[in-house]
Amino acid sequence: MLKTASISAIIAAGVATADAAKWYEEMQIGPVWANTFKDNFDGKPRVAAIKGLLLELGDSKSHALFDTETLRLVSAYPGFVHWGGTPWTGEHAKLIALEDETPVIITASSAGWADDSGSFDDKRAIPGYGNISQGSFNGFFRNGTTVVLDYTVLGSRILETESAKDGSVTRSLEVDAPKSDLMADLADEKTPFTIAADGHSAKSGDGLSVVLKGDAKLAADATNANRLVLKIAKGSKTVGIQIAFARGAEPAVAAMPPFATLIKGGAPLWKDKIVTEGKVSTDDKAPYATDVATLPTNNPWKANLRFGGFDFIDDDTAALSAWNGDVWTVKGLKGDWKKLTWQRIAAGMFEPLGVKYVKGHLYVNGRDQITELIDLNGDGEIDQYKVFNRDVLVTENFHEFTFDLQTDKAGNFYFSKASPVRSGGRGFDKILPNNGTIMKLSPDGKKLEVVATGLRAPGGLGIGPNGQVSAGENEGTWEPACKISLVQASDLPVFFGCEPSRQEIGKDKPYTEPLCFLPMDTDNSSGSQVWVPEGVKFGVKAGEMIHLSYGTSSVFRVLPQMVGDKLQGGATKLPIKLQSSAMRARFAHDGSMYVLGFRGWQTNAATECAFQRVRYTGKPIPNPEKYENTKTGVRLQFAQPIDEEVAKDLSSYSVSRWNYVRCEQYGSGEFSVDHPDEAAEKAALTVPSKDKVAKRDQVKVTGAKLLPDGKTVELEVEGMKPCMQMRVNYKLEDKNGSEIKGDVWSTIYKLP
Numbered sequence: 001m002l003k004t005a006s007i008s009a010i011i012a013a014g015v016a017t018a019d020a021a022k023w024y025e026e027m028q029i030g031p032v033w034a035n036t037f038k039d040n041f042d043g044k045p046r047v048a049a050i051k052g053l054l055l056e057l058g059d060s061k062s063h064a065l066f067d068t069e070t071l072r073l074v075s076a077y078p079g080f081v082h083w084g085g086t087p088w089t090g091e092h093a094k095l096i097a098l099e100d101e102t103p104v105i106i107t108a109s110s111a112g113w114a115d116d117s118g119s120f121d122d123k124r125a126i127p128g129y130g131n132i133s134q135g136s137f138n139g140f141f142r143n144g145t146t147v148v149l150d151y152t153v154l155g156s157r158i159l160e161t162e163s164a165k166d167g168s169v170t171r172s173l174e175v176d177a178p179k180s181d182l183m184a185d186l187a188d189e190k191t192p193f194t195i196a197a198d199g200h201s202a203k204s205g206d207g208l209s210v211v212l213k214g215d216a217k218l219a220a221d222a223t224n225a226n227r228l229v230l231k232i233a234k235g236s237k238t239v240g241i242q243i244a245f246a247r248g249a250e251p252a253v254a255a256m257p258p259f260a261t262l263i264k265g266g267a268p269l270w271k272d273k274i275v276t277e278g279k280v281s282t283d284d285k286a287p288y289a290t291d292v293a294t295l296p297t298n299n300p301w302k303a304n305l306r307f308g309g310f311d312f313i314d315d316d317t318a319a320l321s322a323w324n325g326d327v328w329t330v331k332g333l334k335g336d337w338k339k340l341t342w343q344r345i346a347a348g349m350f351e352p353l354g355v356k357y358v359k360g361h362l363y364v365n366g367r368d369q370i371t372e373l374i375d376l377n378g379d380g381e382i383d384q385y386k387v388f389n390r391d392v393l394v395t396e397n398f399h400e401f402t403f404d405l406q407t408d409k410a411g412n413f414y415f416s417k418a419s420p421v422r423s424g425g426r427g428f429d430k431i432l433p434n435n436g437t438i439m440k441l442s443p444d445g446k447k448l449e450v451v452a453t454g455l456r457a458p459g460g461l462g463i464g465p466n467g468q469v470s471a472g473e474n475e476g477t478w479e480p481a482c483k484i485s486l487v488q489a490s491d492l493p494v495f496f497g498c499e500p501s502r503q504e505i506g507k508d509k510p511y512t513e514p515l516c517f518l519p520m521d522t523d524n525s526s527g528s529q530v531w532v533p534e535g536v537k538f539g540v541k542a543g544e545m546i547h548l549s550y551g552t553s554s555v556f557r558v559l560p561q562m563v564g565d566k567l568q569g570g571a572t573k574l575p576i577k578l579q580s581s582a583m584r585a586r587f588a589h590d591g592s593m594y595v596l597g598f599r600g601w602q603t604n605a606a607t608e609c610a611f612q613r614v615r616y617t618g619k620p621i622p623n624p625e626k627y628e629n630t631k632t633g634v635r636l637q638f639a640q641p642i643d644e645e646v647a648k649d650l651s652s653y654s655v656s657r658w659n660y661v662r663c664e665q666y667g668s669g670e671f672s673v674d675h676p677d678e679a680a681e682k683a684a685l686t687v688p689s690k691d692k693v694a695k696r697d698q699v700k701v702t703g704a705k706l707l708p709d710g711k712t713v714e715l716e717v718e719g720m721k722p723c724m725q726m727r728v729n730y731k732l733e734d735k736n737g738s739e740i741k742g743d744v745w746s747t748i749y750k751l752p
Contacts, residue, residue: 024088028301029325030269031056031145034350034368035085036396037065039075039098039106042190046109047396048074048098050129051350051368053140054081055147057164064162064169065098068137068368068390069130070122071151072112072185076162076169076245077103086398087306087323087351087600092423093398104169105187105208105245108227113153114183118222129393129432139371139386143266148259155179159263163254168246170254175232175239182232186210186218186243192225193218202228207248214241263384265377270344272300278337287539287621288576291613293330296342303344306598306609308353308583309365309405315589319345320611321352321364323600327373327382330611333588346373346382353583354405354415365405365415367394370441388445393432395420399457400435404528404584406463408489411443414451416458416471419501425476426666428500436501438471452487453506454478454496459550460528460583465543471496472526472547473514480660480668481725482523483514484547484558484571497662515560515569516747517660517725518549520667522573525551525602527583529558536591539621539639540574547571548582550597553605555582555614559627563750570726570746572623580610588613622740626712631751633703633717634728638740640711643733647706647713655699655717657726661689669693673723722748 032055039048049067057064057076064076077100084094110120115134124130131137135153142148149160157176162169175182191205199217202210210228212218216239221227232239244251276294283289295305305328309321316334321327327346332339346364354365362373369390376383394400397420406414419436420429428435438452438461455471456479462470467489475481478498487494495506497513518526527548534542545558555576560569581597588594598609626637634655646652659676660668661684669689671681674697684693703716713732724747732740 022083023302023304024083026302027304027324030142030347032140032142032147033325033348034366036095036394037081037098038095039065040101041106041108045097047095050394050396051390053147053149055162056145057162057169058145059164059166062104062164062169063098066149067112068151070110070112070132071135071137071153072107072110073105073162073171075103075106076164077106078167095396102247104164104167104247107185108188110185112185114185114229116154116180118183120183120185120221120227126393126432129395131390137387137390139384141263141384142269143262143264143383144269146257146262146266148257148262150263153182156182159259161257161262165254166252167249168244168251168254170242170244170251172254172257173239173241174259175241177236177238178232178234181234184230184232185221186228186230187245188224188227190226193220193228195220195228199231204228209246209249209251211244211251211253212241213244213253215239216241265375265379265383268379268381270301270347270381274299274342276340276342278332278340280337281615284617285619286575287617287619288574289615289617290577290579291337291615292579293333293337293340293611293613295609295611296328299344301344303347304608306600307596307611308598309355310584310594310596310611311355311357311586312588313357313362318594318611319355319357319362320596321349321355323351323353323598325349325352327352327355327364329380333613334590343380345375345380346385349385351401353401353403356405356407356413358407358411363388363405363413365402367400367402370405370413370415370445389441389448391448392417392439393434395430395432395435397421397429398423401457403458404460406461408463408467409465413441413443414461414463414469415439415441416455416461418457419455419498421457421476427477431500433503435503436498437503438469450503450505451492452494452496453503453509454498454501454511456498456501459526460548462529462531462545464531464545465533470529470545472528474525475520475667477664477666478662480662481517481519482526482549482551483517484526484529485512485514486545486558486560486567487512499664513749514747515558515567516571516745518571518745519670519725522743522745523549523552523554523556525549527581527597528585530585530587530593533587536587537618538587538591538593538616541625546574546585546593548585548595548597550581550583551603553578553581553597553603555585555595557623557625559624559744559746561628563629563752566750568629568747568749570627570744572627572742572744574623575621576614578610578612579605580607580612581605591616620734620738620740622742624744627744627746629746629748629751630714630720632720633701633715635707635712635714636728636730636744637709637712638734640740641735642706642711642713642740643735643737644706644710646733648704650701650704652731653701653704653715654729655701655715655726656696657699657723658696659724661685666690669695670725671695673697673721674699674719720751722750
């Protein structure tokens with residue numbers, strides 16, 4: 001059991017083991033924490049809030065949980081949590097649970113405010129999931145350690161704070177000119193309530209006492225005498241209301257908070273700015289140099305930082321979001337990197353893995369919502385966590401990550417959402433309409449639509465200069481291997497192949513095959529994609545797509561080929577050395593590419609997290625700039641002249657190919673193309689074949705020549721034919737004798 005009594009003494013990164021320090025008991029989050037929580041109600045465990053906010057109540061030990069979907073104060077209690085959850089303890093299927101089983105107040109799993117018929121019933125389209133129709137959560141303000149909830153019920157805006165002192169809990173509300181009669185669920189007990197004649201106090205047989213101040217009444221619910229409700233009459237004036245609760249004692253009502261002041265911004269919580277010195281590479285012999293921005297890991301709040309999303313605010317500054325809820329800025333990127341100034345600007349967000357800065361507005365994508373972060377008083381810290389959109393449906397599944405945040409030229413936002421993979425990686429839990437999709441959000445945040453379905457674990461996506469939509473995908477159920485998918489905007493909506501997450505919009509869509517597959521030893525967990533901007537010299541031409549691998553900490557040049565109406569192609573690994581995984585990348589003003597990644601699930605990342613600047617030195621890269629399948633073989637076109645003698649030597653090349661089986665099994669074995677084993681492929685539909693079947697065909701290279709341009713090698717390959725995976729390995733030299741070697745991994749659907 002955690003002994004710390006405050007959220008302001010908790011949280012950071014890394015997977016905990018029996019011998020590892022429990023870092024999550026050390027990190028200071030602040031007064032509010034968004035997550036999914038469980039508790040006990042009537043002696044039975046339940047999911048207390050899928051999109052919950054755990055709030056400190058100011059007495060160093062008490063907390064309250066608010067459900068932002070049902071607008072319900074779930075409970076207020078003395079204590080903190082029992083730890084669990086993948087970003088914290090590393091456990092896959094264990095939710096964070098509220099610590100105290102005898103709360104001061106607790107409510108049933110229903111709406112927090114009644115609808116216009118007076119009903120608290122869960123009338124959502126999918127009971128238990130999504131926002132109630134009678135209200136909407138607008139976000140919250142943070143002023144020092146005070147959190148002001150901001151939501152709307154039946155057209156009336158409500159500001160609310162919670163506080164605790166000496167065993168009493170007070171809910172303070174400011175209701176803006178109630179446009180309808182309003183009713184709120186205050187408490188659900190095992191015994192009926194006795195309510196005073198004036199409606200300003202009540203007691204239950206379980207020892208709960210309640211006192212009300214303000215222009216409202218306490219009453220028992222018409223259909224449930226064990227439920228205490230707050231009734232607010234329709235009116236033309238703003239109403240201030242306070243309800244105090246205590247168990248086994250007379251409640252003491254706290255002072256009414258000054259809401260008008262609290263929502264204007266307050267004193268910063270994280271005053272210290274941390275200065276680090278970047279590690280700038282002096283290696284100019286390789287095609288790419290990688291500089292590393294030293295992270296503020298030694299910070300006063302013990303925040304272990306696993307950054308998973310970033311964007312540039314200006315030429316000198318970037319904003320980064322961490323898996324465990326922090327958002328930081330770093331300044332000094334335009335200079336010599338001797339002084340990088342880091343500031344913690346926000347904390348307590350729900351696994352934010354995407355950041356986008358648009359025209360002065362900073363947006364962060366978490367599991368619960370896209371939030372606009374607003375600094376109201378100019379001190380650098382975020383005072384208002386404003387909902388931009390929270391229509392995405394979420395389950396309690398541990399694997400239901402929300403990835404990335406990108407925009408197109410029209411200002412639409414895009415992000416991807418994983419399917420709820422079961423612990424162990426095989427199969428899925430309950431799938432909701434947003435699982436396994438890419439979503440498009442209008443520039444004003446009001447219209448959310450699914451534009452791609454059939455994804456399992458899309459670690460990232462990309463939006464091309466002409467509106468192209470790309471996605472990385474991870475091997476697993478219905479996914480034989482990692483893959484890179486690319487479609488034009490005019491192709492949308494599309495279905496990407498994972499049948500359980502096909503969704504309604506993809507019901508009649510054919511399977512959109514990937515541009516190429518990538519085997520596990522090359523990319524075992526995909527990240528985002530990024531396009532090289534116009535005017536940038538990066539060794540990869542402007543307009544080309546780059547693919548990131550989280551699993552192998554690699555960066556790939558993507559080499560597409562259109563054959564008729566069929567898009568296919570390959571990818572080749574660029575000679576870029578990274579200190580951590582490759583999850584997100586963006587090009588900076590100076591033409592360098594920044595790469596961000598952390599270590600949280602399967603990856604070969606050398607360090608837990610790194611924010612890196614990759615610079616092109618001007619040296620030739622050992623990768624083809626064009627790859628083509630021909631009717632009899634392949635062509636590899638390089639940027640530099642190739643030594644003809646080495647190019648003609650057949651021993652300079654090796655080629656292999658194989659197929660996969662796409663089915664409901666986890667991943668796929670490797671099956672022969674030249675000698676198909678129909679029985680083995682049929683068996684793979686029902687019995688796992690991954691790591692059990694490995695039949696790569698070694699294909700003979702029968703001829704090789706250097707074309708007249710001196711840069712293109714054409715290979716004759718015996719029995720050239722379509723295949724799901726082909727590897728072309730080359731070991732060449734340029735005219736100066738410098739080694740040029742590497743691999744191209746491709747998928748062939750059609751031969752020209």
